[in-house]
Amino acid sequence: MRLKDEVILITGGGSGLGRALVDRFVAEGAKVAVLDKSVDRIRQLESDYGKDVVGIVGDVRSMEDQKLAASRCVSAFGKIDTLIPNAGIWDYNTSLADLPEDTIDEAFDEIFQVNVKGYILAVKACLPALVASRGNVICTISNAGFYPNGGGPLYTATKHAVVGLVRELAYGLAPYVRVNGVGVGGINTDLRGLSSLKMSERSISEIPLAELLQDALPIGRMPNPEEYTGAYVFFATRSDSAPATGALLNFDGGMGVRGLFSTVGGKDLLEKLNIERGDENGH
Numbered sequence: 001m002r003l004k005d006e007v008i009l010i011t012g013g014g015s016g017l018g019r020a021l022v023d024r025f026v027a028e029g030a031k032v033a034v035l036d037k038s039v040d041r042i043r044q045l046e047s048d049y050g051k052d053v054v055g056i057v058g059d060v061r062s063m064e065d066q067k068l069a070a071s072r073c074v075s076a077f078g079k080i081d082t083l084i085p086n087a088g089i090w091d092y093n094t095s096l097a098d099l100p101e102d103t104i105d106e107a108f109d110e111i112f113q114v115n116v117k118g119y120i121l122a123v124k125a126c127l128p129a130l131v132a133s134r135g136n137v138i139c140t141i142s143n144a145g146f147y148p149n150g151g152g153p154l155y156t157a158t159k160h161a162v163v164g165l166v167r168e169l170a171y172g173l174a175p176y177v178r179v180n181g182v183g184v185g186g187i188n189t190d191l192r193g194l195s196s197l198k199m200s201e202r203s204i205s206e207i208p209l210a211e212l213l214q215d216a217l218p219i220g221r222m223p224n225p226e227e228y229t230g231a232y233v234f235f236a237t238r239s240d241s242a243p244a245t246g247a248l249l250n251f252d253g254g255m256g257v258r259g260l261f262s263t264v265g266g267k268d269l270l271e272k273l274n275i276e277r278g279d280e281n282g283h
């Protein structure tokens with residue numbers, strides 16, 4: 001119970017990573033408010049958690065909805081200690097060559113509105129409460145905030161923009177509000193595509209991500225949504241993370257340390273060190 005009496009507001013907390021964050025923060029003793037566009041998911045959260053979670057149905061692209069979420073959170077729980085801008089959409093790695101010319105205006109606006117403007121509006125709406133609590137912001141980024149091929153040019157540009165946002169806000173809101181980012185990697189969620197590219201009915205869960213990432217990641221497997229939550233608990237825990245602002249944590253299974261010729265540089269370590277397979281953890 002590291003976060004007893006702390007209050008967290010998460011956007012996109014109805015599904016996937018956001019839902020895992022709600023579960024983890026409640027387990028850590030926090031009260032949680034969630035802004036999500038899905039009525040069903042918000043209802044589910046409220047029925048699962050009763051008074052520990054307040055749900056607000058709304059769109060992250062709307063200042064009005066973001067302000068409603070901030071004020072409902074403060075009226076239910078008295079404050080906001082941590083804001084997690086997290087709701088996002090994906091472009092299914094659509095390359096520039098494959099982007100039809102006449103969709104670019106709309107697709108660009110759609111993905112930047114959700115993935116970037118949605119984050120800016122969330123911080124704007126929560127700013128008075130965050131300054132009052134000397135709180136912090138933890139932005140969900142992505143491996144696509146750092147490396148190519150986690151999306152097409154549109155998605156990758158939005159996630160790089162969030163990296164810039166973390167740095168700018170960390171500077172601009174200091175010394176009152178700390179702002180950090182977590183560059184999570186592939187996760188089996190319900191991440192959706194852009195409606196302007198006719199991809200809103202597609203879900204990342206239909207892609208065999210676990211299989212693809214098994215060979216692509218140095219850690220050798222795709223992490224579960226729950227395994228990504230510890231980084232957020234760290235940044236939200238004042239006593240552990242006070243020096244961190246403007247910090248970007250690559251938390252993606254090691255995408256930045258893949259080798260030129262193979263993904264796993266130490267795959268023959270067990271043989272070299274005469275350690276039986278299954279003895280890796282010392283038993």
Ligand SMILES: NC(=O)c1ccc[n+]([C@@H]2O[C@H](COP(=O)([O-])OP(=O)(O)OC[C@H]3O[C@@H](n4cnc5c(N)ncnc54)[C@H](O)[C@@H]3O)[C@@H](O)[C@H]2O)c1
Pocket residue numbers: 011012013014015016017018035036037038041058059060061086087088089114140141142143184185186187188189190191192204
């Ligand atoms: N799934 C992955 O492999 C992966 C990898 C790296 C980063 N991410 C990032 O993780 C974050 C969470 O995505 P996820 O994978 O958990 O997806 P998800 O679709 O399972 O969850 C996102 C939630 O956000 C909500 N949402 C979407 N658009 C919204 C809007 N306009 N207004 C309000 N709510 C909205 C959805 O209803 C959903 O409940 C995103 O920022 C995504 O870019 C995901």
